[in-house]
Amino acid sequence: MILKRLTTQTFRNLDIADQTFHPHANLIVGRNGQGKTNLLEAIYFLATTKSFRTSRVASLFRFDEPGLFVSGIVERNALDRALSVGMEMEPRRRLLTINAEKVPLADYVNALSVFAYSSSRLDTLRGTPEDRRRFLDRGIASVSPGYVEQLTRFQRALKQRNALLHDIAAGAAPSFTLDAWDEEVSAAAEPIWNGRRLYVEQLSQTFREIVAMHEYHVNRIELVYRPANGVIPRGAEIRARTSLTGPQRDVLDFEIDGRPVADVLSGGEQKMIVLFLKFAKIELFRRRMDDEPLFLLDDIDAELDLDILQELLRKLPSQTQVFATSAKERFLDVLETSPHRRLVIENGRVTSAQDFA
């Protein structure tokens, strides 16, 4: 799939007006703070309605602006589709459309698939358990179109059960409907656990293959998935006024000899591991969906093994549309020596766009 055009309104500092892109590589240059990364954020947001740098969507709004809007034209299987995301801050509202028709999130997110890598983001290894669950969930959603809906259903059921536990503890509700909610939450949790177990299995294997292929020296990393499916006495949950077991407490760890990768590896090594994981996710997507996603590359720094990064990029099928930022004038050779468009960003606007064959 290809992103052909993009428009943004009051999205951070950006003012992108129906910008067209190169089907293969788009190299985005500009001084720091001009909006290079924001352009990648806008593309990621158009695809997922989320940010790739933060879990807080609020940070995408421009100061003192109540809403934001991003739209684009996506080509897939020789068919153009118009996508748009509109969001209002207060009250939080979101309007998603495909070809000007309002669609639910679960349908919307399947229209455009994007993977983003930023060498300054190591949340997958260093962040909270929630960051790693998000890493997992976004990966699963990319290969199983129904997963977003299953996750939404589970979260809704969990919220209801937690509200009930709270009311029971407060003496405001009888406890005899808890059985029904237990059953509903379990039923909703099952596909989440199955999806995560299967995805970790496939991701581990693909990750190991990629690491081996590039003969990277750190090659004993294990992805350990620990579903929180133990049995907790009900009394404890009522006292805690919240559910103490379930997918919301699942743990995904990256370990070497039983120790967290974040404690053992250097910063540069961790960046490489996150990069390999990203390419493993892309590989799983390609196998399952029989299509090429967009790849966003932000913040390439000297700590990365650039030879391996180039090799990884070279191995991507040529139909993969890449967007890369750089504060310097120079990019990776593999991007600069093939056909591409160079977009200069100044003060949130694209001031020049030039094609190189």
Add this chain to the structure above:
Amino acid sequence: MTAPPLANLINELTKLPGVGGKSASRLAYHILKRPMIEAEALAQAILDVKTKVFRCSICNNMTDVEPCAICSDPRRDASTICVVEEAFNISTIEQTRDFKGVFHVLLGALSPLKGIGPQDIDVNGLLKRIRDGAIREVIIATNPNVEGEATALYIAQQLRSTGVKTTRLAFGLPVGGDLEYADQVTMSKALEGRREI
């Protein structure tokens, strides 16, 4: 400035679900342009539903006769009860013409987030009907969303001791959906494929 009586009508119309300011004013101007007889018919229809329609004492369906047309129809099989959340769900099931039994309207679904517990929906009325009559099957047709499923599970648990066969509609509908949006074919299949829970 909008004339006060017109502004008043627009204001009343915006209180209706799904009607925003723009459509309210479009409706109000439309009413204003139409002949008096149409306005009177609309006003009378609104007053009539409020004065002549009430809940059936057996099944909670909206009716103007007691008991409702379905409960009093001798051709209907009173030993099969289909349980729905709201009275308007009845028409969704009726349109299939496959269901020959009677209904029970719960008047809602369990939702701790909204403070709706078992005492706020009419499960007791259903249990009473089962104790009083010869009921062979209860088909639970609550919405296929989280609240509807939990309500179905709760009712099934309550019915377990009665020994009555309890079934749940088999939905080809996306989970999280609403009965309201099910078409005739989907509903027919859901009824036909119902499973015991």
